[in-house]
Amino acid sequence: MGMNYLHRVLCRSALWERTSAKKIVPWALAGLDLGDSALEIGPGYGANVRALRDRAATLTGVEIDPELAAGLRVKHDGRLRVVEGDGAAMPLADNEFSSVVCFTMLHHVPSPSRQDELFAEALRVLRPGGVFAGSDGLDQLPFRLIHVGDTCVPVPPETIADRLTRVGFTDIEVDKRLSSFRFRARRPGS
Numbered sequence: 001m002g003m004n005y006l007h008r009v010l011c012r013s014a015l016w017e018r019t020s021a022k023k024i025v026p027w028a029l030a031g032l033d034l035g036d037s038a039l040e041i042g043p044g045y046g047a048n049v050r051a052l053r054d055r056a057a058t059l060t061g062v063e064i065d066p067e068l069a070a071g072l073r074v075k076h077d078g079r080l081r082v083v084e085g086d087g088a089a090m091p092l093a094d095n096e097f098s099s100v101v102c103f104t105m106l107h108h109v110p111s112p113s114r115q116d117e118l119f120a121e122a123l124r125v126l127r128p129g130g131v132f133a134g135s136d137g138l139d140q141l142p143f144r145l146i147h148v149g150d151t152c153v154p155v156p157p158e159t160i161a162d163r164l165t166r167v168g169f170t171d172i173e174v175d176k177r178l179s180s181f182r183f184r185a186r187r188p189g190s
């Protein structure tokens, strides 16, 4: 879950914020309605906060790194509610959110079984009918190089539909492009 120095500098940069907010978020969320209450797992330095606030009236972020959580509270005061915690064991009530999203963070969750626990937690905190969506990098050389010395457990996109189905999601869609994939799924019920 740690990030090496280069990775921290990259994640904090204006270039990353632009790339994520203008290229990753719009692609990952195209055509989706986040409803009134969105949760972002792993907001980091907050690159996606403004883009998400354009799409949802209220935003909560669950961030595992205490320093990043504290930084978000200062930098994005009033834009999101920050909860320090692990996306795979969230200190949040059941059925709270109309949507749960995550971007470029699943590979920081240190094992496939922990990633599956995060998927199960996303389902639990969603209202019935709520949407879970996100994006991450494909397992390619540049992605691996950025993560030398870091946790890096890329999610093979071919495995996601089965893994999300197993924890209870339906209506799963997964797409790939050059260096990333996106997924979306729905909690059954209405």
Ligand SMILES: C[S@@+](CC[C@H](N)C(=O)[O-])C[C@H]1O[C@@H](n2cnc3c(N)ncnc32)[C@H](O)[C@@H]1O
Residues within 6 Å of the ligand: 001, 011, 020, 041, 042, 043, 044, 045, 046, 047, 048, 062, 063, 064, 065, 068, 085, 086, 087, 088, 102, 103, 104, 105, 108, 109
């Ligand atoms: C590469 S950064 C991406 C940050 C942001 N999503 C973005 O797109 O710029 C990954 C973030 O996920 C956080 N993270 C890693 N594992 C987590 C977990 N289990 N629960 C919550 N956040 C986590 C890290 O601390 C870091 O802030």
